[in-house]
Amino acid sequence: MKSDFHRMLVFAQIVESGSMTKAADELDVSKSVLSHHLQSLEQHLGVKLLTRTTRRQSLTLSGQRYYQRCLEMKKLLSLAEEEVRNSDTDLAGTIAITSPHTLMTHIIGPSMCELVKQHPRIEPRLYASDMRMNLIDKYLDLAITVGQLPDSTSRAIKIGELEQVLCCSPEYIEKRNLSLPITETELTEHDYIANQWEGINVERKFPLNSQHTIYRFQSTRIGDSVPTIRMMALSGLGIACLPILAIKEELESGHLIKLTSNQVKLSAPVWIVHNFGTQVPARIRAIIELIKENARVKLQLKTQVT
Secondary structure, eight states, rough: HHHHHHHHHHHHHHHHSHHHHHHHHHHHHOOHHHHHHHHHHHHTTTTTTEEEEOOOEEEEEHHHHHHHHHHHHHHHHHHHHHHHHHTTSSSOOEEEEEEEEIIIIIHHHHHHHHHHHOOTTEEEEEOSSSSOOOOOTOOOOOEESOOOOOOOOSSSEEEEEEEEEEEEOHHHHHTTOOOOOOOOOOOOSEEEEGGGGGEEEEEEEEETTTTTHHHHHHEEEESSSHHHOOOOOOOTTOOEEHHHHHHHHHHEEEEEEEEETTOEEEEEEEEESSSOOTTOOHHHHHHHHHHHHHHHHHHHOOOOOO
């Protein structure tokens, strides 16, 4: 049993290091010893786990399945160690989280900083990205996701609603002679600043009473993050759909102008997603609670779903 578990831990390190050389350094063994270990493991299982070239390594389908089980074992080990150490009062270990830029700046980052101040042995790994990242592929503990969730076996906790607005600069309003609030919905003749995940032909559906108003755009400018899109909108390059949380000061100062009436609102649910099942390590429970607490202040919380 000890040998089998050791094999799983070593294989997980090989995958997460990205190369045999880096894994050997992390484990403080020679590369030849590690290569022999992998070969023995593949012979023991009777399958090929890794495909290696001189430049990169990649998991086979069998390797992906085996690695997922290795992660489950690592999580169980971490949970067992925390319980023995009574780690609710002495949290330690890495916490890897991805979230969109706006939420990282206003909620996730501050929550993590607060936790590390309370428990200095926590090792944060924070990845801001407006593109959804796979928990397993990127070795993440938590993913903060906005919008509809794909079908998945992961667990999800709703922490609030992120409200967004169509906006642009006063300069763009004057240049294009826009009448506010806008009433037309076909706006393909206007410059639209899209996040890269929106694509070229964009439809934004805003609830209005019991119906929906759909605004259609064609992207002429594209950014990879909310800060980039905000910058282009402030420069007068076009219309953007941005979270109020990210542009509150600009809306209050008039540097950005909301284009729709106050009755037209667009909000999307915000979720914490993880793969721990019901056995969540104490350090992960702690950061989840801090994120939920800060989200109650920053976001419009309607329901709580687990």
